[in-house]
Amino acid sequence: MSITFSKVSYVYSPGTPYEYRALDGVDLTLEEGKITAIIGRTGSGKSTLIQHLNALLLPNEGEIQILGRTIKAGEKPKNLKPLRKDVGLVFQFPEYQLFEETVIKDVIFGPKNFGVSEEDAKKKAKEALALVGLSEDIYEKSPLELSGGQKRRVAIADILAMDPKILVLDEPTAGLDPMGTKEMMSLFYRLNRQFGKTILIVTHDMEQVYQYCDDVVVLEDGKVRIHQDKDTFFRDAKECESMGILPPALIRMKEILKAKGFTLSENIHSVDALAEALREEVRNG
Numbered sequence: 001m002s003i004t005f006s007k008v009s010y011v012y013s014p015g016t017p018y019e020y021r022a023l024d025g026v027d028l029t030l031e032e033g034k035i036t037a038i039i040g041r042t043g044s045g046k047s048t049l050i051q052h053l054n055a056l057l058l059p060n061e062g063e064i065q066i067l068g069r070t071i072k073a074g075e076k077p078k079n080l081k082p083l084r085k086d087v088g089l090v091f092q093f094p095e096y097q098l099f100e101e102t103v104i105k106d107v108i109f110g111p112k113n114f115g116v117s118e119e120d121a122k123k124k125a126k127e128a129l130a131l132v133g134l135s136e137d138i139y140e141k142s143p144l145e146l147s148g149g150q151k152r153r154v155a156i157a158d159i160l161a162m163d164p165k166i167l168v169l170d171e172p173t174a175g176l177d178p179m180g181t182k183e184m185m186s187l188f189y190r191l192n193r194q195f196g197k198t199i200l201i202v203t204h205d206m207e208q209v210y211q212y213c214d215d216v217v218v219l220e221d222g223k224v225r226i227h228q229d230k231d232t233f234f235r236d237a238k239e240c241e242s243m244g245i246l247p248p249a250l251i252r253m254k255e256i257l258k259a260k261g262f263t264l265s266e267n268i269h270s271v272d273a274l275a276e277a278l279r280e281e282v283r284n285g
């Protein structure tokens, strides 16, 4: 199954002096089961796009097909609860939305709200907290007592406890330290590869895209400029730079080495592989 946007446009504050067409005829088909990065300059429409996936924003024109439902311009969608459960949307800086007096209560809230019994909700909450790497000693703490990184994990556990089929994350690692970022990205990778979750990540970090994502969607002025697998996408560093995107360090390094006469195969995807290829070429003169 896939998620399809057909000629989707979204206009903020229509008919006012603040009117702004943030999405402009978006056609996009996202395959389920993949990790897709949504990238593009600030203001290109990334956050607006992803809020259509659980009908938080409704299109002014066009339609979206997702998990067997159609969300159409001009039609008020009915019975949104199953969609909101199946499409877990994590906003940027989600930690500001923690509101219960303890961590465990915050995570239990979601599944309970969707009709799960107290006991099962607690079980789901514990599983979700374990997934994000938080241990039992923080269950009874107030979210206010936690560090920024811990709060972020709780907020992600809030969504995971609802066991969504599709996980949508708006800049989930913004502001985390390098270790926290790596752990968070590894978690999303595991949720995809081990549990089959479809994952969409809005990010400005090309190292993450290169390391963890399968496909890349580039938005530009509310339109899809490119939708490709990541290897194809990063193959052309100059094209990336023309879109204001700085390719990952490994790709830039390969470009520099090629300019200096090294041949280097397309299949080098790690620093170790690059070092080995260089050694071979130097040895062979």
Ligand SMILES: Nc1ncnc2c1ncn2[C@@H]1O[C@H](COP(=O)(O)OP(=O)(O)OP(=O)(O)O)[C@@H](O)[C@H]1O
Residues within 6 Å of the ligand: 012, 013, 018, 020, 021, 022, 040, 041, 042, 043, 044, 045, 046, 047, 048, 049
């Ligand atoms: N509530 C709003 N009212 C009017 N215009 C808005 C509103 N929210 C966003 N916009 C405009 O819509 C455009 C797209 O915004 P959006 O937040 O989707 O961009 P983005 O790609 O997520 O950017 P960033 O990388 O900065 O998060 C921007 O030009 C923004 O100014």
Ligand SMILES: [Mg+2]
Residues within 6 Å of the ligand: 046, 047, 048, 170
């Ligand atoms: Mg945004």
